Structure formats: structure tokens, C-alpha cells
Amino acid sequence: MKNIWRIFKKEFGGYLNSPSTYIFLIIFLILGSCMLLYVSTFFRSGAARLDGFFVYIPWLFLFLVPAIAMRVWAEEKKTGTEELLMTLPVRDYEVVIGKYLGALALLILALALTFPIPWMVSHFADERTPLDWGPVACAYLGSLLLGATILAIGTWASSLTENQIIAFILGCAISFALILVGFPRVAELVPFGLGDYVAALSPYRHFVNIYRGVLDLADIVYYLSAIVFFLFLNIRSVESRKWA
Amino acid sequence: MIQVDNITKNYGRTRALRGVSFTINKGEIVGFLGPNGAGKTTTMKILTCYMPADTGTATVAGFDVFDNPLEVRKRIGYLAEGAPLYHDMPVVDFLKFVGQMRNIPSGRLRQRIGEVVLMTGLQKAVGKNIGELSKGYRQRVGLAQALLHEPDILILDEPTSGLDPNQIKEIRDLIREIGREKTVILSTHILPEVTATCDRAIIISDGRVVASGTPQELMNRGTGQSSVVVQVRGPKPEVESALAAISGVTAVESLESVNGAARFRVSAGQTKDLPEQVFKTVVAKNWVLTELRSEGATLEDVFAELTK
Structure with missing residues (x-):
């Protein structure tokens, strides 16, 4: 437990010391605001709603989250520090979890920094149609769970290679495929009538449920299991140095 | 440990x-x-x-x-x-x-x-x-x-x-x-x-x-050969034959002479007292010994031999 916390601190500290983190945060905030204000129907709808922001979250996360995740393992492999780290008295899973949580903290920070958006919408909303905070809270939770899942995919991808670009592309591609099968049009293409089952595996499908304001335990359990599954793959991949 | x-x-x-x-x-x-x-x-x-x-x-x-x-x-x-x-x-x-x-x-x-x-x-x-x-x-x-x-x-x-x-x-x-x-x-x-x-x-x-x-x-553990480098002021051919006559000596190699003195590398099998023998030989003939240096096998030799 202590080791997980120490690794977490080092990882999160590493993000805060790196200029690329701030570029990431700025891009995320600018793109998020642009999506709401220019791409969505926010102004035309005349209602204090944030659907126009959250509906684009999966697409933003699709690129931005693998960008956070890509360095997590690939950099250690490239510079050889993996050997330094893994010969300290730690267990492999402690390192995997600590590193994941460090990146997750950055994701949480990014989401927290979007808070001025709902605050302003609420502030300037018509008194007769105020912002409903319930769905907003739900949508934040959904975004966090979706992002955490993509992050687990991305860190696993990062553990497969020492090349950060490959890690990034791999993370994007796997996440994109999983999001895509959540669309009914795509799910229909799956043969043998398995479409519904495949779609149920899509993080996008569960995100849509939550951001519509339906908080179902099944969706939360889905995300947690997906995260655990990819972290498990990550641990196996880190252990694989021992079998090779 | x-x-x-x-x-x-x-x-x-x-x-x-x-x-x-x-x-x-x-x-x-x-x-x-x-x-x-x-x-x-x-x-x-x-x-x-x-x-x-x-x-x-x-x-x-x-x-x-x-x-x-x-x-x-x-x-x-x-x-x-x-x-x-x-x-x-x-x-x-x-x-x-x-x-x-x-x-x-x-x-x-x-x-x-x-x-x-x-x-x-x-x-x-x-x-x-x-x-x-x-x-x-x-x-x-x-x-x-x-x-x-x-x-x-x-x-x-x-x-x-x-x-x-x-x-x-x-x-x-x-x-x-x-x-x-x-x-x-x-x-x-x-x-x-x-x-x-x-x-x-x-x-x-x-x-x-x-x-x-x-x-x-x-x-x-090297080649088992020991050798000495000798520099002697004396008639070169005679010195060479005298050195070659020492018991156990396998080779006498003539090296470049310095200041008119003859230099040789004398190699022998496992003769522990090779330098001593060389010294005695030279003194007995009344020549002047100006250098006598023992050359053991170096770690480089051993390493090269073992990792061939």
C-alpha cells in the first residue's frame, strides 16, 4: 500500500513538473469549450444545458487520454529505468497500480479544471430555467469513468512497447474500436446476432446511459471491471520480462 | 553470501x-x-x-x-x-x-x-x-x-x-x-x-x-612460459649462445640493441629461477648486465586464451 502511494506521488509529481502536461491541459480546456460554444447547439437551444459539452467528451478523451498514458511504461523501457524501478523492493502490481493512479490524478485534475464551464452556465442562466446540477454531476461521473477506462487501455498499450508513438496509436486504436461498436449502426454489422452483446462491451454505450442522467449500478460495475481487466493485462505485460 | x-x-x-x-x-x-x-x-x-x-x-x-x-x-x-x-x-x-x-x-x-x-x-x-x-x-x-x-x-x-x-x-x-x-x-x-x-x-x-x-x-594459469628480457654489454653471438645453453631455455629472441648493448628475450618452461640463472651466466663470463626484467603472462594473455 505504501509503495503504491510512493509510486503515485512520483508519477503525479512527474506530470506536474513536465511542460507537456500543461500543454495537454490547455488543449483539453480549449477544445472542450470550443465544442460547447461553437460546435454544439448551445446558443441556439436557449437552454442552460451542458449536453453540448459532455457529448464530445468521448472524442476528446479518445486522443487526449492515450497521450497522457503513452509515456507511462514506454519511457521507462526506452531509458532503461524500468530495470532500476523493478529491482527496488516492490511488487510488479504495486508499480502498475501506482503509475495508473498517478495518471488518473491528472485526468481528474483536467476534469476539475472544466468546472468554470457549468458554473458560468449556471450563473448566466435564465432564472426560470436554471441549470439542473443532477445531470451535470452524472455526466462528470460518466466522463471520469470513461476516461479512466481509456487510461487503463492506454497504460496497457504503453507497457507493450518502448516507442511512445506506437503506444499512443495503439491506445487510440483500441479505444476507438471499443467506442465504435457502441453505435447501433456499427453493432448491427456484427454477425450471428451478437451485435447487442458486443455493443454492451462498449464504454461508449455505458457513457451514454450515465450522461443522460440514468445512474445504473450496472454501468458503474462495467467500468470498474473494464479498468481492472486492463490493469490485469498491464501487470501481465510487465511480468512478461520474466518469461521472455 | x-x-x-x-x-x-x-x-x-x-x-x-x-x-x-x-x-x-x-x-x-x-x-x-x-x-x-x-x-x-x-x-x-x-x-x-x-x-x-x-x-x-x-x-x-x-x-x-x-x-x-x-x-x-x-x-x-x-x-x-x-x-x-x-x-x-x-x-x-x-x-x-x-x-x-x-x-x-x-x-x-x-x-x-x-x-x-x-x-x-x-x-x-x-x-x-x-x-x-x-x-x-x-x-x-x-x-x-x-x-x-x-x-x-x-x-x-x-x-x-x-x-x-x-x-x-x-x-x-x-x-x-x-x-x-x-x-x-x-x-x-x-x-x-x-x-x-x-x-x-x-x-x-x-x-x-x-x-x-x-x-x-x-x-x-597463462601459457606456462616465463621469460626475461636481458641487456648485456658483450659480444652478441657469444652472449646468445651462452644464454641458449642455460638448462630449460626454449628460445632466445634477439631484440633491437640499445647503445651498443645486446638485448634478448629468453623464454623457458616452468623454470622458477630463470632470472637467477641468466644473471649467473652473464657474471661468469664477465660481461656487464645492464637490464634484467622478468615478464610474466599478463591478464590480457590469459583472458585472450580463455575467451577464444
Whole structure:
């Protein structure tokens, strides 16, 4: 437990010391605001709603989250520090979890920094149609769970290679495929009538449920299991140095 | 302290280790010697529990590397090949991180960081980012990191590679000093390093231990030939035949003459008293002996012979 916390601190500290983190945060905030204000129907709808922001979250996360995740393992492999780290008295899973949580903290920070958006919408909303905070809270939770899942995919991808670009592309591609099968049009293409089952595996499908304001335990359990599954793959991949 | 029993390791089809066994006692400084790709680094990775061997067993301080990796790692300070470090971290933060991971209480850790910084001569570098440091300084940071928790065993993979002669001397002196109390294994393909720092050398070639012993013992295992270089002021042909007549002499090689004196390399089989015989011969003839130097087999010769 202590080791997980120490690794977490080092990882999160590493993000805060790196200029690329701030570029990431700025891009995320600018793109998020642009999506709401220019791409969505926010102004035309005349209602204090944030659907126009959250509906684009999966697409933003699709690129931005693998960008956070890509360095997590690939950099250690490239510079050889993996050997330094893994010969300290730690267990492999402690390192995997600590590193994941460090990146997750950055994701949480990014989401927290979007808070001025709902605050302003609420502030300037018509008194007769105020912002409903319930769905907003739900949508934040959904975004966090979706992002955490993509992050687990991305860190696993990062553990497969020492090349950060490959890690990034791999993370994007796997996440994109999983999001895509959540669309009914795509799910229909799956043969043998398995479409519904495949779609149920899509993080996008569960995100849509939550951001519509339906908080179902099944969706939360889905995300947690997906995260655990990819972290498990990550641990196996880190252990694989021992079998090779 | 360290007991390695018939370990093997394959990387795919490459056979990195083909049955390596050795024992290292407490307080020894042992040099792993071998050409590149001989299996030195692989052996070290197995001892530090980075990866397990395919077959065979290894125990460090009484703990099996496979069954008890955490206990083994606690007792080892490891400098991996090329001193991999986190380049975006300041030296002091890095040492703090390693110390915390090694469970050193924070008060003690502050004191230890001061001590290892002094030991490795890092005073000027502590505040800098590791990435800004020169190769020699990075190597010292790697060493400082390995010493932090006062391990009983130090495993150093090519500790002096890439350093300038002054730095090499400093690091060697440091290793000698550390080795007074601790068990040290270092790998190298620089032969003088072994003679300069190690109590014992283990020569590894092609995944096998081909020789082990003190540098002196290894040198004696050389070709079995001893030779002396003699410089004599006297008639050259007569001197040559007189030297050749000494019992046990197998060859007399004429060398370039200096200042009118004749020089020869006289080789013999296992004749211990060859220099003495040469001296007596020359004096008996009333010639003047201006140089008499014994030439043993060098570690280079032995190394070349064994790792062919």
C-alpha cells in the first residue's frame, strides 16, 4: 500500500513538473469549450444545458487520454529505468497500480479544471430555467469513468512497447474500436446476432446511459471491471520480462 | 553470501547462460570479466531478481532469488548497465524517491542522502536535474542510489564505462573503500580494472564460467612460459649462445640493441629461477648486465586464451 502511494506521488509529481502536461491541459480546456460554444447547439437551444459539452467528451478523451498514458511504461523501457524501478523492493502490481493512479490524478485534475464551464452556465442562466446540477454531476461521473477506462487501455498499450508513438496509436486504436461498436449502426454489422452483446462491451454505450442522467449500478460495475481487466493485462505485460 | 548453482537462461534461441555456478563470500570484491555478450549482465539481472533464470538456483544472503525476490532486493544495491536514471528529476528528489521506496525513515534518509552525496562527490550536483549532468556525474548518482540503504551487497554493472581516467580512478578508489565492509560484484571488460580493484575475478565467456581466482592466480594459469628480457654489454653471438645453453631455455629472441648493448628475450618452461640463472651466466663470463626484467603472462594473455 505504501509503495503504491510512493509510486503515485512520483508519477503525479512527474506530470506536474513536465511542460507537456500543461500543454495537454490547455488543449483539453480549449477544445472542450470550443465544442460547447461553437460546435454544439448551445446558443441556439436557449437552454442552460451542458449536453453540448459532455457529448464530445468521448472524442476528446479518445486522443487526449492515450497521450497522457503513452509515456507511462514506454519511457521507462526506452531509458532503461524500468530495470532500476523493478529491482527496488516492490511488487510488479504495486508499480502498475501506482503509475495508473498517478495518471488518473491528472485526468481528474483536467476534469476539475472544466468546472468554470457549468458554473458560468449556471450563473448566466435564465432564472426560470436554471441549470439542473443532477445531470451535470452524472455526466462528470460518466466522463471520469470513461476516461479512466481509456487510461487503463492506454497504460496497457504503453507497457507493450518502448516507442511512445506506437503506444499512443495503439491506445487510440483500441479505444476507438471499443467506442465504435457502441453505435447501433456499427453493432448491427456484427454477425450471428451478437451485435447487442458486443455493443454492451462498449464504454461508449455505458457513457451514454450515465450522461443522460440514468445512474445504473450496472454501468458503474462495467467500468470498474473494464479498468481492472486492463490493469490485469498491464501487470501481465510487465511480468512478461520474466518469461521472455 | 551469494551462491549460484548451474543457472541457465535463453533469450528465444540465443543461449545467454549455459550453466553458470559460483560462490561469493562475504566481504569479497569480485570482478565479472568477459567479452561483450558473455552473460555478465544477464547473471546480474538474475541476482537482482529483475528476471529469473530458466533453470538452476541462486541464493543471495540466504534468500532464493525466485522465491523471495523482495528480501533479496532489500539487501542489494544495484547499478544497472549505463546507469539508467530519471532524467527529469533533480538529484536530491531522485535519491529521496529511492530512499522512500527502500523504506528508510525520513530523518535517517536525510542523513543518508548527505552521506552518500559526500561519498560519491555529488555536492555540486545535488540541486540539478539528472538530465543536465555529465556521464561521470550520472554514474555517481547511480552509485549513490545503490549505496543509500547501506546494502550488504553491491552489484555494479560496468561502473566505470564512459568515464575519463580521473573519474575512473575515483570510482575505483570508492569501490575499494566500500569493499572493505561489503560484498561487491562488478562487471567489466577492462582488464586493469580487475587487477586494480578486485580480490577475485570470475571470467565468463559464451555463457559459462571459464576461470575463477585472484588476478595473480589467473596470470599464473597463462601459457606456462616465463621469460626475461636481458641487456648485456658483450659480444652478441657469444652472449646468445651462452644464454641458449642455460638448462630449460626454449628460445632466445634477439631484440633491437640499445647503445651498443645486446638485448634478448629468453623464454623457458616452468623454470622458477630463470632470472637467477641468466644473471649467473652473464657474471661468469664477465660481461656487464645492464637490464634484467622478468615478464610474466599478463591478464590480457590469459583472458585472450580463455575467451577464444
